[in-house]
Amino acid sequence: MRTVKLLRPFSGLVLAVGLILSGVSVFGHDKAAHAADASGAVPMPVHTFEKGEQCVEPVDVMRRNHMQLILHQRDKTMHEGIRTTQHSLNKCVDCHADKKTGSVLGKDGFCENCHRYSAVSIDCFECHSSVREASAAVTAPPSSVRVLTAQPQKTNATATVMDGGSAKNAGAVFPPKGKTP
Amino acid sequence: MSINRRQFLGLSGAAIAGAALAPSLRLIELAQARSPEETASAQHRWGLLIDSSKCADGCTSCVNACAEENGIQGHGRPTTDAQWIRKVTLKDKQTGYVQNLPLMCQHCESPPCVDVCPTGASFKRADGIVLVDKHICIGCRYCMMACPYKARSFVHEVTTGQKAYAPRGKGTVESCTLCVHKVDRGDGSTACADACKKEGHQAILFGDLKDPDSEISKRLASQPSTQLRADLKLNTGVRYQGI
Numbered sequence: 244m245r246t247v248k249l250l251r252p253f254s255g256l257v258l259a260v261g262l263i264l265s266g267v268s269v270f271g272h273d274k275a276a277h278a279a280d281a282s283g284a285v286p287m288p289v290h291t292f293e294k295g296e297q298c299v300e301p302v303d304v305m306r307r308n309h310m311q312l313i314l315h316q317r318d319k320t321m322h323e324g325i326r327t328t329q330h331s332l333n334k335c336v337d338c339h340a341d342k343k344t345g346s347v348l349g350k351d352g353f354c355e356n357c358h359r360y361s362a363v364s365i366d367c368f369e370c371h372s373s374v375r376e377a378s379a380a381v382t383a384p385p386s387s388v389r390v391l392t393a394q395p396q397k398t399n400a401t402a403t404v405m406d407g408g409s410a411k412n413a414g415a416v417f418p419p420k421g422k423t424p
Numbered sequence: 425m426s427i428n429r430r431q432f433l434g435l436s437g438a439a440i441a442g443a444a445l446a447p448s449l450r451l452i453e454l455a456q457a458r459s460p461e462e463t464a465s466a467q468h469r470w471g472l473l474i475d476s477s478k479c480a481d482g483c484t485s486c487v488n489a490c491a492e493e494n495g496i497q498g499h500g501r502p503t504t505d506a507q508w509i510r511k512v513t514l515k516d517k518q519t520g521y522v523q524n525l526p527l528m529c530q531h532c533e534s535p536p537c538v539d540v541c542p543t544g545a546s547f548k549r550a551d552g553i554v555l556v557d558k559h560i561c562i563g564c565r566y567c568m569m570a571c572p573y574k575a576r577s578f579v580h581e582v583t584t585g586q587k588a589y590a591p592r593g594k595g596t597v598e599s600c601t602l603c604v605h606k607v608d609r610g611d612g613s614t615a616c617a618d619a620c621k622k623e624g625h626q627a628i629l630f631g632d633l634k635d636p637d638s639e640i641s642k643r644l645a646s647q648p649s650t651q652l653r654a655d656l657k658l659n660t661g662v663r664y665q666g667i
Contacts, residue, residue: 317559321555321557321559322547322549322557323463323464323549323550324458324462324463324464324549324550324551324604324607324608325460325461325462325463326460326608326609327460327461328460333588333589336588369582369583369593369594370558370583370586370591370592370593370596371586371588371591372586372587372588372591376588
């Protein structure tokens with residue numbers, strides 16, 4: 244009790260110093276963003292927006308409810324054949340995929356970044372493609388994986404217009420004709 | 425500019441006629457390609473007509489095109505690699521006559537795979553396309569056992585290089601989707617049918633079985649055709665000729 248009484252005249256000063264310190268730490272946190280935090284706090288996730296300026300819904304709605312939106316759209320598309328792009332996972336990937344990797348996964352990937360921060364696992368991309376359609380060639384499968392085709396040259400010729408990356412993909416998977424044993 | 429009463433009436437009549445006709449013209453155009461907001465309708469039933477006499481021995485164009493279109497990749501293990509469409513060779517043991525035909529999901533009206541599915545993952549869309557909802561598939565493989573055509577595959581290994589419109593993943597069952605993404609886009613064809621046409625065989629024809637004016641309906645009405653295992657009364661959406 245006595246010490247408290249002694250400090251009372253300085254209480255204003257203590258409060259001011261405390262406020263300044265907290266301000267510095269918040270400012271420093273913002274600036275450091277993804278870098279390892281000296282204070283031991285978990286680094287904040289980085290958000291990237293590669294296309295457009297605004298999401299399909301306000302940011303706070305998306306942060307809280309994106310999973311419900313995707314789930315709703317999922318059932319509509321799967322069972323009823325409704326293929327609007329407003330809340331589709333493909334559209335998420337299309338806008339948010341990283342410029343360099345073309346993917347929403349990876350260390351700085353839009354989805355993985357935040358999900359890692361909040362320790363929530365994403366199952367979407369166990370089946371769904373995590374790369375933007377045009378940059379599908381980025382994730383050419385490992386050499387142990389083969390496209391199930393008997394005549395690669397013919398398949399290249401019949402590559403569909405829908406996916407610009409498919410022909411490239413096939414080229415990356417198969418060795419050129421001359422090199423085939 | 426001044427117009428008299430007669431001209432005014434003529435012009436307004438033309439304007440009303442134009443306003444009345446324009447939407448219907450637009451509707452005819454839209455009937456070909458369903459808009460993205462519209463649900464798949466029971467007014468259609470998509471199917472295939474396969475003429476085995478036109479299917480060339482040793483040609484695998486349809487199989488390749490399917491793998492390419494749907495991003496199906498194997499690991500060089502034919503016993504476990506996924507297979508949506510395969511070439512089947514039939515041989516008459518008495519005469520030695522050999523026939524080829526592509527075999528895939530027959531898109532039954534009464535699909536046994538849907539009957540046995542414990543989670544409702546196996547389902548039939550309103551337009552007759554039989555699909556697996558991989559979100560709720562638990563990989564039990566009952567449907568694989570129930571299917572008389574061995575049309576379904578289980579994905580045993582981690583998948584890579586999926587197409588955005590054809591997700592596929594380890595631990596789920598999959599089969600021919602009748603190129604449902606192409607159907608929804610209004611392409612009016614499947615990858616296998618396109619590839620067969622390109623090869624010049626024209627053994628596979630895609631179309632609407634409920635549209636009496638479609639080529640497939642006309643051919644089915646005028647030529648003999650058969651269902652595989654017709655005795656099971658599954659009313660398949662894929663019909664065969666020449667077997």
